[in-house]
Amino acid sequence: MSRRSEKEEKEEVKEREKLSTVERRGAESLMEQVDKDAEETEDIAGDTAEKPPGGDREAGGDGEEPHGDKPNPDVVEEAETQADLWDDGEQQEEEEEEEPPVKADDLGNVTATVKVVLVPEGQVMTVAFAIGLSMQELKRHFSSELRVPQEVLQVSLDGRALEEQQSLMDLGARPHGSIRLEMSSTHPSDHPLRPLRPPEHDNMPDVITVRVQTGKGDFQEVVVEIERPPQQKAFLGGFRHRLTGAEYHHAATQTPPKRRPHRGVVAFSRDTQTVQDSSQSQQSPVSVSTQMTGIGCYISCVNDKLVAPGNYITADAYHSRRLRAAIRLQAWARRWLARRAVDQLRSRRDVRLAWMDMQERRRKEEKEEQLRDRQRRWMNPRSREDFNLLYHALEKWRLEEEQQINVSLRGAERKAALCSLLEQETELIATIGRHHIIAQNENYDKAIEKFLNKCAGPHQWRAANNRKIEVESEHTIRARALRDLYYDVNASSISREQRTDILTALKHTTQEHQSQLSRDLVELIDREVDLMTRGVKPTSLQGLRKRISTLFLQLIKTPAFNPEASRLLKVPQNPSQLKNNIFFCRGCHRYLTSADFNPSSGARTGGRCRDCSVTENIARHRDDFFCYRNILKELRANELKLNQDAKIPFLLQEEDVRYLVEVVWASRSALSGCDDLYQLVLVRWERLQDWSPWNCVLLSKEEASAHLEVEDVKQVYEDTFTCSVEHKHTLAVRHFHQIPAMADHLNNL
Known part of the structure; x- marks a missing residue:
């Protein structure tokens, strides 16, 4: 194995800077060992005698793949090819030699493969570490890899927890060997152990074992840790196999491009910025420029075609045919436009009819609902307006009966009929009075419940961000306790022991406030307790219990006893x-x-x-003012939609609306004469001016929606109708100019 070049040594230095402290030690020891073996060509087969060639090409020796991924096929193929060169016969005949002892100075250079199983996930992380590495340094490394605190990591071997001072060599790890450890978290709920890079996203193991030839017939297995780039390499060219789908990159994407040497010459000149034109004449041969046979030139007629002349078309005939075609096209186009216009009109008509049907159904439903509501108020009156409606119906019935008697009867028969009518009226008034008493009792209970809930409710207001803020105070808490105690005092169908406990609590609560009312209440409580002790029936104590409830309610309304009641009195x-x-x-x-x-x-x-x-x-x-109240309510709602600063509709009261409807407009619609007060509304006469009694008109709801679309009333309505409306406006001004609140608005006219 030859010496490495200077460039390779520089690249090796850069790679060492990227590695961590522990990984850099392992990489330096591996590189020094490879260089030493290349120079001295020593036989180091004995170091790998325990590991058969090609037997453990993965990160560990137990056949498991790191992170559940398959090893790189190219690396495995290279390792298997080198393993084939090994003489299997000689390897089996050699005797196993013992590993040479490791010196203390070489503990930081010799590495071993560490497989860490994450519990309980079962995922495996494989990394090469120096055998002299302690468990504390191993925890520090995996703490940064797993992004969890170092204190929660616990390393164990075969179910036995390891101390932080123990090293890999103390646990039985050998140079270039492998060891399997378990790692768990002491706080799995807060700090679970999960690899940052899921195993399914990797196609290559973290650590592989490669056999390197150090001499003639000598091989050494080296553990190589694979470093993954932080981002995917850009594709700069190549091609893809259509059948297998394999991608092949150009060599330029694997190596840095070579920079061309500078020649010292300016690359730009005038010659590169201008264009040189050249003109050249050319004469074509005679065989190209002619189409007929001539002297010295023969033209073949094999491919010639015989063309016969057709009918001659004059210009008038041609233009007349074009005119007929244009007329026909225009006729079809106009037919299509006419059909489309008719379809649009038909669809609009259908929509209009459907809308009119819907409005008619809505009006019928509203009228039926009004009748049902009026009948419900007649049969089951609850509010003051309901009883006004009953008395109004009674008066209307009395006037009709009296008129019929005056028309049909004379003398003594008339007087007898009037007396009978008076008796019937008296009975009906008594019946209405009984209903009024029942409604008063129900309304009284509801009023008391409403008062107690308001006292016990928290203070509320709106913040700047439109959020509702609620605050409880000591007074609201006391009011809530008094409310609950009042409900317990009025509770029925309870046992004697429970009633005694409630009265005892009421007595202690009442004695907190010294007054004549509290002393009377305590005396009544003692009297009821004494009577219950003597066995008096509950039906005989109803009057006494009613007095206790009334006195306690008066005590609750006292501000000295219940401070929250002061703001509601x-x-x-x-x-x-x-x-x-x-x-x-x-x-x-x-x-x-x-x-x-x-x-x-x-x-x-x-x-x-x-x-x-x-x-x-x-x-x-x-009289019944319910219909006028509805007219005023609808008027205020409509004016708020048109003008947020409207004032006059909120100055009027029910009596003013009644005068406008009955006296000024005679309780009829100005256009159709409709006299149903539940269908009439007051709207603006001039749409662009604010509503006022001298700028209004009484119309039905359907007429009002159409009237609000009118921009100029003088152009739409006749002069007679306009004059009558202006006369009614004069009557309204004459009546409302006496009201002080309306004087300022009349002065602005």
């Missing part, structure tokens, strides 16, 4: 605040807060409170 706790926002009711002659009065845009001072207004409506007028 209508009456301010500070006496200085009683002077502000207090008005006198002329009906019941009481001083009440502004929240107890109906807001009205035309009210200058406080008039009648809500209770007096409801009582007067039930006794005299019996």
